[in-house]
Structures are given as C-alpha cells and as structure tokens.
Amino acid sequence: MTDWVEKQRNILDFTLSSLRRRKGRHLGMLAVYAAIVFLLASVMLFSHAIKREAAIVLADAPEIVVQRMVAGRHDLIPGAYADRLTGIRGVAAVTPRLWGYYYDAALAANYTILVPTDQAVPAGSVVIGGGVARARGAGVGDTLSFRGYGGEQFFFTVAEVLPHASELVAADLFLIAETEYRAMLGIDDGAYTDIAVSVRNPREVVTVANKIIAALPDTRVILREEILRTYDALFDWREGLMLVLLTGAVLAFAIFAGDKASGLSAEERREIGLLKAVGWETTDVIAMKVWEGAAVSLAAFLAGYLLAYLHVFHFSGALFEPVLKGWAVLYPEFRPAAFVDVFQVLTLFFFTVFPYTVATIVPIWRAAIIDPDAIMRS
Template sequence: MRPSLQRHRSVLDFALSSLLRRKGRNLALTAVYTLVVFVLASLVFFVQALKHEAGELLEHAPDMVVQRMVAGRHDPMPASQVDAIREIRGVEEAEARLWGYYYDPVYGGNLTVMASPDPTLLPGSARIGRGVARNMRVAEGDMVPLRGYDGLPLLFTIQQVLAEESELVASDLVLLTPADVRTLFHLPEGLATDLAVKAGNPRELATIAAKIVEKFPDARPILKAEMLRTYEAAFDWRGGLMVVVLSSAILSFIIFAWDKATGLSAEERKEIGILKSIGWESGDVLLLKFWEGAVVSLAAFLGGVLLAYGHVFFFSATLFEHALKGWSVLFPRFRLIPALDAYQLTVLFFLTVLPYTAATLVPCWRAAMADPDSAMRS
C-alpha cells in the first residue's frame, strides 16, 4: 500500500477509536443527523416523484378544458356553446364532459361521478375506483345505492372495479352512462359540465382560447400547460409544506452545526494538545478531525437517503400519509415510480455533509494552532 494511503488509514483508525471513546454521544449525533437527512430526502423524493407522475399523466389530458362561469362560479354549459366552439378553426375535436361530485352521507366520502363514453358500460351499471370499492366494501356484481337529486336512492350494479394501478387518477371515480349521470344529478339534455378540446396544432391553443373568450366572454379556457403548472406550483420547492419542513429542518441543522463549530469540549482540547506535544503536525490533527466528521456525515447521508428511498418507494411514504390524507375519507393507495434527480441529490449532499464536516474542522483548526502546553492546561 502506498505510504499516503497507509497514513490515511492509520489516521482513520485513530479517528474511529476517538469516536468510539465517546460512543453514546456520537451514536446519538449520527442518529439525529440521519433523521434530518431522512426527512429531507423523503420529502424531496416524494415531491419529485409526484411532480414527475403528474407531468407524465397530464401530458395525455385534453389540450384545453372550457368552463362556463356564472357569477364567478363554474356552471353547466349549454350544447349551443359546445357546437359553436367545435366550429372554431383549429379545433380538431371537442367532447362535452359530464361529471360532478357526490357526497356519500354513509361513508362521509366525496366521490367524482363521471359519464363514461365506453359503450360496453351498461345502463344501471357502474365502474368504480378501488378507493370507492374499499370504502363501501363492495365488489363486482354488488349493488350500490346513490341518492339522486330528489333524495330517492338509485341502485347501480358494479360492472367493474378499476385496476389497482389506476388509483392515482381514479380512486374516487364512479363511472356511469351519460343518461344515468343526467338522472342522478338532474342535468337536462343539452347541458354539459365542461368541454374538452383537442387542437390540431397545439401551438394554436392560445389563439383558439382567445377566439373562445371573444365569442363567449363567460367562458374560461384552461390550457393543458396551466393544469401542469398547477401541479408544478402545488409541489414546488416554494410550496407551503416544503417550506415549513425544509426551513425548520435546515434551521435546526444550522443550530446543530453552529453548536459544533463554536467550541470543543475541554477533553477534546486536551487531546489535541497531547497529540501536538507528541509530535503531530497541525495538518495531521485537521486530517484526524476531517475523518471524524466525514465518517459521521457520510454514514448519516447514505443511511438517511437509503431509508428515505425505502420509505417513499417501498412503503408508499407512510409517514406523510396523515399530512396528505388531511380530512379525506377516501384516500388512494399508490406506489410511486422513482424519479431521482441528480441535482437534488447533490444539493442534499452539499446541504448536509459539507456544512457538518466544515463545522467540525473550524474549531479544531483554532485549537491546533494554539500552543500545546496551554491547550493541555485549559
């Protein structure tokens, strides 16, 4: 082995025995440090994966959704507007969507009821999301009662429970035939909830939206880019929860690192004094402290990141479930697809490992510069 490598190994041996001398303190330190990295990494992984998934899925969403606004609120759209929008040049396809919300008073959950264009869905039948089936404890072939606008129950046979992998978009969905949706919500023929527009050339979307607003000032076009931006903003670094967790974690970490940086214990000063008096150079002392810091911070970083990965992608971010679930009765169960970002991992590394290692070096450099005799006496 090369002499320089041998020297590093010897210093590492000494650093480890020094860490083991204060076993309890250093273990507690590594545990807290790992926990900080774990929380930060879990949040970064979770948010990044959700953002990526939203982007991938909403790429297939309608190019534009047109709503009608009445008194500042979303209102059903008359068929005449739907037909007129279809006529606008550049509009390739315009589908009237029929959907609404249904509050289930028995289970206390909010369901999204939607008309399915699938002709294989029979009248009086429903396709339901996994979350609905789980909450209502029903399976294929069972009947579910939904209370109509007049308070009378309408019975639907469950034709299919949607596949498990669709939970992220369809956990709360109840798909009915258009006629059944109209009966349930008392929506007369000729009215639609909104309109899904597909443009022949996506670059013409802004022009089409402007033409729609010009023709119908009460229309509100929502472009696909805006839908994507909503999720970008919701899970952005600036987002509420991210800011709260990140700032408190970073602040506590800064206090922790500052505490380390502002001073050494009398025992540590004495140790440095002894090392210098037996012939150690200041550089050797700094190398020793660098290895001590590197062992603790690297172990915490790698451990924290690995635990976070397992937590988010194998255990579906169980610890965040309560925050995400909020007041929802119906909560989707989904396994996220990892979307690791080298930039974010690097930022996490530099935010955690470097400040700690630097914080351990500064006070040692001060102590190493001092006279060994005074260091031992102090």
C-alpha cells in the same frame, strides 16, 4: 503530491479506527443526523414524485377544457356549443363531458361522478375507484345505493374497480351511464358539464384558446399546461412549507452538532495534545477532525437518504401523506415510481452537510490549537 495523498490516507485510516472507540457518541450523532436527512429527503422525494406522477397522468388530459360561466361561476354548457367549437380552425376533436360531485353523508366523503367518454358503462352498473371501494367496502358484484337529487334511490352493481396504477387521480371516481347520470343529478338532455377540445398542432393551443374565447364569450378555457403549472405550484408550495418547518430542525441539529464538537472530553483534549507533541501539525489535527466529520456526514446522508427512498417509494411516504397530498377523506393509495434526481441529491447534500460543517469547524479549530507542550504538563 504523493506524500500529501499518503498523509491524508494515513490520517483517514487512523480516524476510521478511532471512530470505533466512541461508538455511543458517534452513533447518537449519526442517528440524529440521519433522521434530519431522512425528513428532508422524504419531503423532497415525495413532492418530486407526486409532481412527476401528476405530469404523467395529465399527459393524457385534453389540451383545452371549455366551461360556460354564468355570473362568474361555472355553469352547465349547452351541447350546441360543441358544434360551434368543431368549426374553429385548428380544433381536432370536441368531446362534451358529464361529471360532478356526489356527497356521501354516511362517509362524509365526496365522490367524483363521471360519464366516461372512452368506455360505455351499462345501465345499472358502476365502475369505482380504489378509494370508493375501500370506503364503501365494496367489490365487483356488490350493489351500492345512492340518493338522487329528487330523493329517490338509485342502485348500481359494481362492474369494475379501477386499477391501482391510476389511483392518484381515480381514487374517488364513480363511473356510470349517461342516462343514469342525468336522472340521478337532474341534468337536462343537451346540457353538459364542460367540453374537452383537442388541438391538431400543440404549438397552436393558445391561438385556438383565444379563438374559442372570441367565438364563445360566455366561456372560459382551461389549458392543460395551466393545470400542470398549478399542480407544480401547489406541490412546490407544500414542499416549501414543509422545508421551512424543517429548517428549524436543521438549525437545532447544527446547534447540537456544534455543541457536541465543542464539548471535547479531557481525554480527547489529551489525545490532541499528544498528537501535536509527537509531530502532528494543527492542520493535521483539523484534517483528522474533518475526515471524522466527513465519515459521519457521509454515513448519515446515505442512511437517511436510503431510509427516505424506502419510505417514499416502498411505503408511499406514509408520514407526510396528509400534508403533501392535501386534505381528503378518500386518500389515494399509490406507490410513486422510483426516481432520483442528481440535482436534488446535491441540493439536499448541501443543505445537510454544509450546516454540520459550519457548526463544527470552529470547535474543531479551537481543539486543534492546543499547545503541544500541554501533554508534558498533564
């Protein structure tokens, strides 16, 4: 056993010292390999981070949202429904909400207009998200004007720009007072967009939801868990789509690696013949080539993963933002919290190192079975 370990150490030492000899060839392979790992790791890290971010943000969302339906479409809900919801056993709090969308023709962008329930915005003031601030070039103290539903102009002074940390969900937010919301969008008093319901016992959310549907048959309930599942499915789908597209790149890389491994130069073949002649077994030559592949794989994997980590967590995944975040005019600008999942690393390692190994093993074996007397005849 000790002899075997020493032998592998000796072969590894020699492999590493020989790797330096064909720098151009190995660096070329390393660069392509690292680029593949970088692409795959970026997609995986980004979509994982965005799902995690969404879950953190939604942790504060209400457990149930009740919306009124008319002819299969979401309609305004009367405030009186809130009183009926309060009476349902298990309901802890009921909060009618006012929100909607505003299309800004000048920027061709949609804002989400919201009357905050946890803070009062003074009349004539507005609190805006980072995306709106950037699109409008507005800061605290600036005045923004908007057209109401009847054509009249409304003027708001920016009281606050929402903090960067909340940007993933708040980039397009536009928070105003209730009176101005109703006046600008033409919503009658006593009508609300929907009603948020919190439940005393989280395990009874489904039961309470069923009671709501029974009590208010013209409504639909949206559970927080469903939203989370939807987000997961959406980002899983986008990640899957990207990974399927990148499969082509992985295959192309495997063909490239196989081609490189099988295209041994005359000098390399002579070297392998020499090693065989001076007492290396076929398995020793294979071991040398496997160590060589392992060194290239490991270096490429580490470099690619490190670059992907920097790309996603320090440069906000700039390359894949449009695909993975979805389409928008007001893209949120956010830096996801750094997070590395061991299982994800292992999966990525398998999907990059395995194709490389499979693609190179046959050419390696063919090179290793060169007859030992070939060197005497060269």
